Amino acid sequence: MAQSQQPYQHTHHEAGSYHTIDAVISPQNQLNILSKTEVAKLLDASQSGLYKLFRSCALAVLNCGNSLDDGKELLERYPDFAIRIIQEERGIKLDVKGAPASAFVDGQMIRGISEHLFAVLRDVIFASGEKRLTAGLDTLSPETTTDVVFHMLRNADIIRPKIDPNIVVCWGGHSISMGEYDYTKKVGYQMGLRGLDICTGCGPGAMKGPMKGATIGHAKQRLGVRRYIGITEPGIIAAEAPNPIVNELAIMPDIEKRLEAFVRAGHGIVVFPGGAGTAEEILYLLGILLHPDNAELPFPLVFTGPASAADYFRQIDQFIGVTLGAEAQKRYQIIMDDPEAVALAMTKGIAEVRAFRKRTDDAYYFNWQLKVSPDFQQPFAPTHENMRNLVINHELPRHHLAANLRRAFSGIVAGNVKDEGIRAIERDGLFEICGEPSIMQPVDELLSAFRDQGRMKLPGSRYTPCYRIIH
Secondary structure (H helix, E strand, O other): OOOOOOOOOOEEEEOEEEEEEEEEEOOOOOOOOOHHHHHHHOOOOOOOOOOHHHHHHHHHHHOOOOOOOOOOHHHHHOOOEEEEEEEEEEEEEEEEEEEEEHHEEEOOOOHHHHHHHHHHHHHHHHHHHHHHHHHHHHHHHHHHHHHHHHHHHHHOOOOOOOOOOOOOEEEOOOOOHHHHHHHHHHHHHHHHHHHOOOEEEEOHHHHOHHHHHHHHHHHHHHOOOOOOOEEEEEOOOOOOOOOOOOEEEEEOOOOHHHHHHHHHHEEEEOOOOOOHHHHHHHHHHHHHHHHHHOOOOOOOEEEEEHHHHHHHHHHHHHHHHHOHHHHHHHEEEEEEEEEHHHHHHHHHHHHHHHHHHHHHHHOOOOOOOOOOOOOHOOOOOOHHHHHHHOOOOOOOOOHHHHHHHHHHHHHHHHHHHOHHHHHHHHHHHHHHOOOOOHHHHHHHHHHHHHHHHOOOOOOOOOOOEEEEEOO
């Protein structure tokens, strides 16, 4: 269906002087029909807060390009924002009021942002109709959870058979220096020249740079339309609004399913400098790879950055060694200041993944053989009680320790940028995280380094810690 937008008027938000626009948007090759029941669920506040969820995710998408990584502030900045479904015989349209003006050019919504808006609608509707999700996220078996992840990715058209493995997942911070950002583009460019597609958390910084660089590499090789996959979840989307380069967007129900989607759909992972969220991702993946069932499974993992980030990765490597041991350090390689070497390592590693999956008769498009234990699948609610009760000591098996460390960092991310987490800190004070001193001391030092290097919040934002480390 062709895009048809009818901007009504420019309005002015008096509280914060933020320009807004009202418009009617038609879908761009996305979900364009809904049942009456689905429309009713989206408009009825009593239906498990579905409208509230849809509204907050839609506003985050429309806020793309603005320097804001505070979910609570975003909702307060645009209090009059509203989005309504117009049901017509030929399909649906979205009536948006009080939308950030930055999402429009000459009164017309930017096409990429419009596509993301309907992707949000598609995934929110799909998740609300998935009985296994609505029955209770914490009661799913490991196999069922993985099946849910598969179905959500398939519904978003990210699962595509008959394509050789070529998806590189890129992790890294949304708050990085310009030198680090430029480096992510150079790595993306080298991977694009080699026909590798990019998947990220879809936000700014290290999530945008590799995609931007890959577009040039793909264009030089005349590869046509390539894949720039973004995977997010409702809690983080406000802090990391999908950048417009993303042409395949999936909104997973929670952070655990988002992380599983990365490791199931991706064929290799490159990690750039980042903060607490990047540490969470590293702990998640290493915890999974340390499971005995995954010992022989090939999964290329590279840590990389410009020469200026050498100390950053030295500290990350030391932290992993102290907490998870030498076995965890063997699962990755560190390549500094050499974008071509990173791309070559990914190309070689993904070739090994292809050979392994062909030999074991596993799918190229979804990593079914990877063992993900319940510790990494069950949603973790970062309440003050749950954060305080985390067991963090060396008596735990390494993959269980990694799971609890991942939860600790996940809670810090929530307290830093997520609406509910920020409100919980304002209401009840700092999260308290305690554990064995030989682990908590390195955790404290790592978080202090993130804070001193400005990796917790976007540049110019004042950062107040949301946590207290108890040794």
